[in-house]
Amino acid sequence: MKKNNTYDWKSLEAKLSDGLEKAHKSIQLKDTPFYPLAFHAEMPENIQFNNGHLSFRFKDLALNSISHISLNPKLCKREGNQLHIGLRLDGISLSSKYEINAKHANKINLDTGGNMRELDESYARAAGAPNGGIEPLSPTEIDAMVTQARAQKDPIQGTVHGPKLMSTYNEHSESYNTGFVTSANLRNLWAAGGATTQMSRDTHDSLGNDNVVNSPTKLYANDLTYNLNAASQQTNVAIAMRILAIKAKKDGNAALETKYNNAAIAAASFQETVNHEAGDGKEPAPLTGGQVYGKLNDPGAQFRSVSTVQFLNMLDQANDEDTKDGGADEEALQNGWRILREDERKMIRERMFLFQEELLTIEAAEPELLWAGNCYAELKGTEASIILAFNEQSAAWDITHTEVKLPAFSLEVDDSFWTGKIAELVRERLANIHFVKSLLQSKIQSSIQNLLEQVAVQSVSVA
DSSP: OEETTEEOHHHHHHHHHHHHHHHGGGOOBOOOOOEEEEEEEEOOTTSSSSEEEEEEEEEEEEEESTTOEEEOTTTOEEETTEEEEEEEESSOEEEEEEEEEEEEOOOOOBOTTTTOOBOOGGGOGGGSOOOTTOOOOOHHHHHHHHHHHHHHHHHHHTSSSHHHHHHHHHHHHHHHHHHHHHOHHHHHHHHGGGHHHHHHHHHHHHHHHTOBSSOSSOOOTTSOOHHHHHHHHHHHHHHHHHHHHHHHHHTTOHHHHHHHHHHHHHHHHHHHHHHHHSBSSSSBOOOBHHHHHHHHTOTTOOOOOOOHHHHHHHHHHHHOOSOTTSHHHHHHHHHTOOOOOHHHHHHHHHHHHHHHHHHHHHHHOOOEEEEEEEEEEEOTTEEEEEEEEEETTTTEEEEEEEEEEOOOOOOEEOOTTOOSHHHHHHHHHHTTOHHHHHHHHHHHHHHHHHHHHHHHHHHHSOO
């Protein structure tokens, strides 16, 4: 291609175009994974369920008219053994198919991001936790409870053990929220047929009037006392976190496994601390609000941290159905750990089964295709620059630099057949998929770059 010690750029342009025409058919742009689009959307009539999560993906991605190029004379030059090539891809475009899927999801009727209250009918109680006929908290009650909770923060922080209590909660609050959002069983257990709502009212009243918070005689909607309900909830949360940790391990996510395990152990540790420092080791003694603060400010009281080994031993004890004298009990005795009561063992076994079964059901739920169609993007104005250096030893051209610049582009999605309220929601979400668009842009750039490098080396080689 040399001509009077310069390059014949017209010939190079033709060779690049011809090479791209032949090679671009080998480009394979992989389908994207499904990306979340919207959560808890109301489904149209043709879908078999009422509430679901929406996701979408691009498939059969293809670059078109990639061989329609022109060299940029301002960027094309030869300097010693280097060759600089600048070019424009004048007609390039992207075509693709899209799929939008819907996957069944239970509606959530607990304010998992707030104060764990049961939400009213406007938040779809029918798909959430039953309330056992107990009147839900009114807006006035909720405001009063929130105001009271905020007022408690500073006094709690001012006690000896308050800061650790608050920091432990803050550390694991995200994990606990994930558990409640994920598990309908956990939400149902937390509601306890309305018992938790009743306990919220009693707690609020006791703190305001310095009455006993946890009466040992009063039974709630589920026929359990305050203490037994509280212990059950701590067990529910701990086991739900443990099941999420097991799933994370199965998925190969070690960081998430550790995070959920730590949250499980924190819940178990809190229960052990309350039982020992405010009771007889089995359950807390009746305390007024003032006495609770006294315990928090007692330098002699200690947080009882359950170790990972002890927590796993508790699970082993629960699974030892045949005899209380099995290996798990022996290990607990040798280490001075508590031997679980039979009712505790039974509860843990039941929770393990419930949460594991639920996660398997969620994983097995098959998404339904909501819509599928074509999408298209004009990429005219795409520019590229390539620098090659001639290697004297190998007598070959080597790529030393490649850059591809895409113009601003929009994805034109064929949505002409979308109908209903959900169509507007999907259009809104798709208009703001900036992260996915950036991933798609990177995929296109790298594909063009790899193709240009391959063709450029072939095209500039000496005939």
